[in-house]
Amino acid sequence: MDGLEMFWGGAPKPLNEDVEIRGEFELTRDLDDEAESEPEYYNPQTGEGAAAKKRAAPDLAKSLRVPGGLAATSKKITADYDSDDGRIIELKQQGYSDEYVAEKLQQEGRIRYVGKTVGSRWLRLRKVLEDREDERLDDELSDWHIGEDEMVTNIKAEVDKKYESKYQQLQEKKWKEVSIYLADKLGKRKYTAKACEERFEAIKAGTALLPIELDDDQAGRRQMRETRIAKAKADRAANEEAVRITAELKKAKQEARKRAREEMVAKREEETARKNQERKERNRIKREREIIRQKLKDARVIRLAEMRAQRDWQMEKWRGEKQLYKNFTGKTMPGQGGAAVRKRKTNDGYDTDEEDELDDMELTEESDAQMTGEEDGGDEESEAAGNSRADSALPIRNKKSTNDRRRVNPARNARGKGKGKAPAAPAMPATVDGGFNKAPVTKETLLNPRSIMNLEELDACLFSRKLPRRHPTESHAEVVSRLAHADNDLTVTEINDLLRAALEPISGKKDVKIQRLAAAEAAHSVKGSAGLISTELEFMRGYEGYQGEFAYLLDEAEAAASDM
Structure with missing residues (x-):
């Protein structure tokens, strides 16, 4: 209670003492006894008795009692x-709310206050106690100590500073x-407030x-007055000029900001448009x-169906002629090998100029699609990263089935069996007129996946690889061989870049990567997108590279296919 003594000059009186409780109890008991000792009420005029009065109005002593x-x-x-x-002061000093203090007083049997009354009474009590405390401090004023003057x-x-304004x-x-x-x-009115204050x-x-x-000195006073007036006018003009300049600068800044906002909005709208x-x-x-891709796909499907039907008809016709010749002569018809079949294909219209024209048309449409794809792909990196391989302008090669009998690779089987011997390829390319070096054609280059690509597609590969253009005297097989030799001259980094551009993995050794690169370029071709590969017997029969000195490769492939 030391804090309370310093603030009020004394601690609150003890609460609920035995003497006070006993006195309140005796007062309540006396009031009850007096009420019981009163004579019984009776009104002779109305005949109203004590019971009716009790029902009409409660006892006075009991009405003063509040629950x-x-x-x-x-x-x-x-x-x-x-x-x-004192109880109110004690509870409020402890930080309780007004409602809690009022409820506490009721629980202790004290005067019944509402919360608002407790709050207002506490404020007035505190003011009175503060005044009493100030009087006590003034009466008991002690000397000032070191450091308090500066404080x-x-x-x-x-x-x-707070009251300066x-x-x-x-x-x-x-x-x-x-x-x-x-x-x-x-x-x-002669003098302003400023003049009065200065005077x-x-x-x-x-x-x-x-x-x-x-x-x-009246003249001096007159001159002083004129000087004061002139100075006031000059100061006023200077102030007005300063205000005008400030306003102009502010307006110029506002206009500049407005123009900048308008330009920014216009630029944003232009960029959005x-x-x-x-x-x-x-x-x-x-x-x-x-649309172009779908048209090309449909055209390829139709053309391949026609080619297969033509091939089957040619083969059936050749078998019939062979059987008739044998029945009439008793001998085997000469020219029954692959060269005769290829000759019959060419003579009967298979692999004609019409097919070349169709390939040229497909390449032109495909090149247009590639160009649109390149223009579209350079816009945003996020869109380019999210595009799948199906969104590319190049057709996608369907995954071949391992159980399909048509995917049997007789050429590789023949190569593995070691039947036949290919002549050794020259170490250096052959030189033709004009100083152009042709790449040597070998068994490996004929089996290169790029063999299924037409000349226009090979020209596109040469252009993208920055290689010399195709020479007029250069055959299809020689162009494929030149690309294969160019692959071997590439570094691993260059091969990786080409594989990334083709959306192919870059894992594996260099020779594996080279084979993967050639297969990817072939898969993006017209025939490759239709599922054709360079080692299929169907393709080898119509490819010009297997004529002449490399005809034995086709014979080996056919023999391997017949054995299977």
Whole structure:
């Protein structure tokens, strides 16, 4: 209770003492006894008895009793508080809310207050106690100690800052009233509030000029007045000019910001319009590319079906002729090998110029699709990264089935069995007129996956690899061989770049990567997208590279196929 003694000058009185409780109990008991000792009520005029009166109005003593505490009565706020006020002070000092204090008083059988009454009574009690505490401190004032003077000075300076603006406002208001009252006394307004303040300060400091009537130097006073007027005009003009310049600078900055915002908005709108136009163009190109791809796919399917039907008809015709010849002559018809079959194909119209024209048409459409794909792919990296291989302009080769009998590789089987011997390839390319070096054609280059590509597709590969263009005297097999030799001259880094561009993995050794690169380029060709590969017997029969000195390779492949 030391803190309470320092604030109020004394601790609150003890609560719920035995003497107080006993006194309240005796008072309640006396009131009850007096109520019971009163004579029985009876009204002879109305015949109303005590029972009716009890029903009409409760007992007076009992009506003063409030459930949960005594009825609230008016009590004066003094520093010499009673136990109820002391209990309020104690609970509020401990930080309890007004509602809690009111409920606590009711539970303890004290005066019944509501929360709002407790709060207002606490504020008034605190004010009275603070005044009593101030009186006690003034009466018991002790000497000031070291360091307290500086603290008072610093705190006073901080408080002055808080009231400085209010003080200035009051000063202005005061001198305005002084000028108004002075005008009332003089009968007209001659001096402003500023003039009154300056004159008063000059009189107070002893620097005020004499009244004009008492000054002998009237010319000097007149000149001083004119100088003051001129200076005031000049200062006013300078202030107006400064205000004008400031306003112009502010306006210029606002206009500059406005123009910048307008330019930014216009640029953003232009950029948005450009992107929308580019997006529309990409979508249009993509739709056209899909249409072209579907048309090419349908045309390839139809053409391959026609080629297979023509081939089957030729083979059936050749077998019939062979059987008839044998029946009539008893001998085997000469020219029954692969060379005769190939000759019959050429003579009967198989692999004619019409097929070459169809391949040229397909390549032209495919090149257009590739060009649109290149224009579309250079826009945004995010879109390019998200495009699948199906979105490319190049057709996708269907995955071949390992159980399909048509995928049997008789050429490789023949090569593995070692039947026949191929002539050794020259170490250096052959030189033709004009200094152009042709690449030697070997068994390995004939089996290269690029053999199924047409000349236009090979020209595109040469162009993309920055190799010399195809020479007029250079055959299809020689172009494939030149590309194969160029693959061997590439570094691993260059091969990896080409594989990434073709969306192929870059794992494995160099020879594996070279084979993967050639297979990827072949798969993107017209025939490769239809599922054709260079080691199929169907392709080898119509390929020009297997004529002449390499005809034995076709014979070996056919023999291997017949053995299977």
